[in-house]
Amino acid sequence: MANDGLIGKRGYLVDFPHSHEAKRMLKYVTAFVKPIMVARKLKVKELFEFYPEGDDGVLGENYDRGRKIHLRFRSRRDPERFLPIGEVITTMLHELTHNHFDPHDEKFYELYNELRGMHDGLIEAGFTVGDGLWPGHCKLGVRRIPEKACGTGRDEDRGRRETR
Numbered sequence: 001m002a003n004d005g006l007i008g009k010r011g012y013l014v015d016f017p018h019s020h021e022a023k024r025m026l027k028y029v030t031a032f033v034k035p036i037m038v039a040r041k042l043k044v045k046e047l048f049e050f051y052p053e054g055d056d057g058v059l060g061e062n063y064d065r066g067r068k069i070h071l072r073f074r075s076r077r078d079p080e081r082f083l084p085i086g087e088v089i090t091t092m093l094h095e096l097t098h099n100h101f102d103p104h105d106e107k108f109y110e111l112y113n114e115l116r117g118m119h120d121g122l123i124e125a126g127f128t129v130g131d132g133l134w135p136g137h138c139k140l141g142v143r144r145i146p147e148k149a150c151g152t153g154r155d156e157d158r159g160r161r162e163t164r
Helices: 019-040 085-097 106-124 129-133
Strands: 007-011 044-049 060-063 068-071
Touching (some): 007 019, 019 044, 019 085, 019 106, 060 085, 068 085
16 A cells, blocks of 8 residues: 555555455545544554454554554454444544543543544545545545545555565
């Protein structure tokens, strides 16, 4: 997947079942949060799917305020089943909030709720995953998002899959 300046290295678990679905989910998540990242000037150096074994239900991790974010795409009970896309997007918004605030305090939840509100606004305005993948279609409220924020829809790194 191409580096768009907002999210650097990206990857999914290629040795797990249905890796093609994980790749699609990674694209969808990044497409849905891209306009929010542009509006809030958020960047992530690395974004990877992860599947922690023996965990207590962790859905995401943010290291060093956006240096690396891990997201769980799959059910903790069955790695062949994927979580709902909305849950993964919400987790991504939660982890992006950690780019500004570490503890889960009032400031954290204020920003997190703002990001969720921005996402809800995109959905209510009819934003689709294609809007985040192909240029010229993005809107955030009534303000047009720069074309570069919407991506190109090309998969320049076809065949190259980063793994953890």
